[in-house]
Amino acid sequence: MRFMEQIELGHGASDKKCILILPICGAGPLDSRVGMPYTSFVPGKFVNLKRLMPVMTLVLILSGWLAAEPPEVFVKARSGALPSDMLLVVVRHEDNARPPVGRFGAQPLCFWRVASGTFLSFAGLEQRASGTRSLELEMWGADGAPASWDQEVVIEPRKFPVQRLRVAPRYVEFSQEDEDRAADDVDRLHDIYARRTPGDFISGNFRVPLKGRISAEFGMHRVFNNVPMSPHGGVDIAGRQGAMVAAAQGGIVALADDLFLTGNTVVLDHGCGLFTLYGHLSTILVPVGAVVRRGEILGLVGATGRATGPHLHWGARLGKLSLDPQSLTALNLEAWMRPEPDQ
Ligand SMILES: [Zn+2]
Structure with a gap:
């Protein structure tokens, strides 16, 4: 059943204070499913786009952005990030959030909305892919508040017959x-x-x-x-x-x-x-x-x-x-x- 299983390579959500106050902060423990084939990942992190703009930060706090839920990012694959496989990038954000934009390595991502605040994009790995591949996202909440996501996805080895x-x-x-x-x-x-x-x-x-x-x-x-x-x-x-x-x-x-x-x-x-x-x-x-x-x-x-x-x-x-x-x-x-x- 190995090929029918679907595993999660990385998942995380930063709390809103983290986004607002710290320049870079970890997303907290990531979730990988128990009992699945070996997989590894590097935690993603949110990056504060406004860290050099404390006045803007204060304005955002006063405008009520603090109450906004942070986005969640998931990378799904059938069995680790294997060469020649398609991966699914999922972003869950606020209602009426703008579609995220981003890249998987040099590959531009193309998100579409599938449910309230839920966006999907496909990402792919070439047959000779190895090492790690960076996932970089920019996201905007319902009121335009920005957040970004940065994650290294580890590519698993694969032998072709x-x-x-x-x-x-x-x-x-x-x-x-x-x-x-x-x-x-x-x-x-x-x-x-x-x-x-x-x-x-x-x-x-x-x-x-x-x-x-x-x-x-x-x-x-x-x-x-x-x-x-x-x-x-x-x-x-x-x-x-x-x-x-x-x-x-x-x-x-x-x-x-x-x-x-x-x-x-x-x-x-x-x-x-x-x-x-x-x-x-x-x-x-x-x-x-x-x-x-x-x-x-x-x-x-x-x-x-x-x-x-x-x-x-x-x-x-x-x-x-x-x-x-x-x-x-x-x-x-x-x-x-x-x-x-x-x-
Ligand atoms: Zn054929």
């Missing part, structure tokens, strides 16, 4: 024309992945688009006929020809076309730079530009493109990052979409 296969030469030997076509597809996909569509398409937890055995894990280093290939950019789910493939989440159809490697392919734009890809379809059932609901049928399982048999290639992107789709389905977003979330 190696797969050695003997396959027909056509799966590893590409003509110049094939390579040109594949390169055009990559350019086209990168243009799509650069989009930052506003809007809130996330209606609940991510769903697996096809029930079946995982026949190739994400990130697998593949060596075909002793030729090293690029790491596997998604998960392969075995399925019978013609089985229905459902949208993992609500979104807009950003691409519905025949690509060289993944054949008949649908890409969904979920907003805020998050995309999912469904490849090797025998039939595509949605047009570009359509808004689809979570669970809506996008197409049927096939073996189009470079596929040795019928299966679904399911990919996920957060901007430039290729992510393990199984880290999306492991996140419990719905817990935060209720007025009183379970933690």
Whole structure:
């Protein structure tokens, strides 16, 4: 059950005196769940933005800001902060608080509101991520009072499997024309992945688009006929020809076309730079530009493109990052979409 568990990498809330009076103060003890796999973290801290402005501080106290509740910040992951995984950053603040802004390393975060005073953002780690990654947030309460959050998230080591296969030469030997076509597809996909569509398409937890055995894990280093290939950019789910493939989440159809490697392919734009890809379809059932609901049928399982048999290639992107789709389905977003979330 390791991959279905969700752990908390850091959580804290500073008391309001701490924010107001001390230049930098710890967030107090952090909460990591008992009995979960090993995880480690560095406590986050609030930083006093006004420490050089005592007059402003006095004004803020007199104006009643002292009565405001401090924000809470949570970083959620399925099993530690693993390379290629998507993390969930949660901020709980006052009603009518402005959406936070911030960065996870160099990655800008994109928060959307899911409940009164509750904001979510996705964050991702690249396949070669290691060491720590800083989470920096700026937040504003209902009356505009600022607070900031600074946390180092420790990245856990992850080993990706190696797969050695003997396959027909056509799966590893590409003509110049094939390579040109594949390169055009990559350019086209990168243009799509650069989009930052506003809007809130996330209606609940991510769903697996096809029930079946995982026949190739994400990130697998593949060596075909002793030729090293690029790491596997998604998960392969075995399925019978013609089985229905459902949208993992609500979104807009950003691409519905025949690509060289993944054949008949649908890409969904979920907003805020998050995309999912469904490849090797025998039939595509949605047009570009359509808004689809979570669970809506996008197409049927096939073996189009470079596929040795019928299966679904399911990919996920957060901007430039290729992510393990199984880290999306492991996140419990719905817990935060209720007025009183379970933690
Ligand atoms: Zn695949």
